[in-house]
Amino acid sequence: MTAYRELAPEIDVNEFRKVVESRRSVRRFTDEEVPLAVIDDCLDMAMLAPNSSNMQPWEFYVVRSPELKKKLAYACLNQNAAKTANVLIPVIARTTTWKKNAARNIEYWPEATMPKIVKTYYSKVAPIHYNAGPFGLLGLAKKAAGLVAGIKRPVPRGPYSIAEMQAWAVKSTALAAENLMLGFRAHGYDTCPMEGFDDHRARKLLNLPSDAIITMILAVGRRAEDGIYHRRYRFPREGFVHYL
Ligand SMILES: Cc1cc2nc3c(=O)[nH]c(=O)nc-3n(C[C@H](O)[C@H](O)[C@H](O)COP(=O)(O)O)c2cc1C
Numbered sequence: 380m381t382a383y384r385e386l387a388p389e390i391d392v393n394e395f396r397k398v399v400e401s402r403r404s405v406r407r408f409t410d411e412e413v414p415l416a417v418i419d420d421c422l423d424m425a426m427l428a429p430n431s432s433n434m435q436p437w438e439f440y441v442v443r444s445p446e447l448k449k450k451l452a453y454a455c456l457n458q459n460a461a462k463t464a465n466v467l468i469p470v471i472a473r474t475t476t477w478k479k480n481a482a483r484n485i486e487y488w489p490e491a492t493m494p495k496i497v498k499t500y501y502s503k504v505a506p507i508h509y510n511a512g513p514f515g516l517l518g519l520a521k522k523a524a525g526l527v528a529g530i531k532r533p534v535p536r537g538p539y540s541i542a543e544m545q546a547w548a549v550k551s552t553a554l555a556a557e558n559l560m561l562g563f564r565a566h567g568y569d570t571c572p573m574e575g576f577d578d579h580r581a582r583k584l585l586n587l588p589s590d591a592i593i594t595m596i597l598a599v600g601r602r603a604e605d606g607i608y609h610r611r612y613r614f615p616r617e618g619f620v621h622y623l
Pocket residue numbers: 402403404405406458460571572573574575576594595611
C-alpha cells in the first residue's frame with residue numbers, strides 16, 4: 380500500500396484575512412433571500428470542521444419557513460438579528476450520535492482497506508471511551524480506573540461524565556459554527572451567532588431529542604446598512620497569549 384499524500388494548496392492569506400476580518404455580528408439584515416445553494420455550500424464547509432475522533436457530533440436545522448422563523452425569533456427574545464434574519468440556523472451538538480457515527484466511520488472510510496488499529500478504535504475502543512453508561516456510572520468507573528493508571532503514566536482524562544460529553548460535543552460543533560459563519564461571509568452574506576434565546580421554547584419548536592444542545596442559533600442574511608452597531612475592538616494580545 381502506498382502512503383497517502385495530499386499537497387497543501389497555495390492560499391492568498393489576504394483573501395482569508397478579508398473573510399475573517401469582515402465577519403461581524405450583524406444585527407439587522409435586508410429582506411433579501413439567501414439562496415439555498417449558498418446555504419448548502421456553507422453547510423458543507425461547516426461540516427469540514429475538525430472534530431473529535433471524526434464523530435461529527437453536530438446537526439444543523441435550517442429554518443426558512445416564515446411561520447417557524449417567526450416563532451423561533453420570538454424564542455430568541457425577538458432580538459433584531461433574529462427578527463430580520465432571512466434564515467435561522469440552530470447549530471446543535473449531540474452527545475449520543477457518536478454511537479451511530481462510529482459505525483459510519485467504518486462504512487465511509489475512503490480507502491480500499493481500513494487499518495486494523497482504526498477499525499478496532501471505532502468498533503471496540505470508542506464504544507467504551509465515549510460511553511458514560513446509565514446514570515453516568517460507567518463514566519465514574521472509568522474515571523476511578525484512570526486515576527489509578529494515571530499515577531504512573533499519562534492517560535486520557537475523559538470525557539467521563541454526561542457533562543463532559545456535552546462539552547466534548549459542543550467543542551467540535553462550535554468549530555463547525557465558525558466555519559459556517561466564515562462560509563456565509565465568503566459568499567457575501569452575514570451572520571449573528573446568538574445564545575440569547577429561551578432554550579426551553581426553542582427545543583420545543585424544533586422538536587429536539589433530549590441529548591441535543593443548542594450551541595447557538597445563527598441569524599443569516601444580507602447585511603443591512605445599519606446592521607453593525609459599532610466598530611470592532613479586541614483586547615491587546617499581550618494579556619491573552621502566553622509565549623512559553
Ligand atoms: C456563543 C455566542 C453567543 C452570542 N450571542 C449573541 C446574542 O444572543 N445576541 C447578539 O446580538 N450577539 C451575540 N453574540 C455576538 C457577540 O456579541 C459578538 O461576537 C462579539 O460582541 C464580538 O463582535 P463581532 O462578532 O462583531 O466580532 C454571540 C456570540 C457568540 C460567539
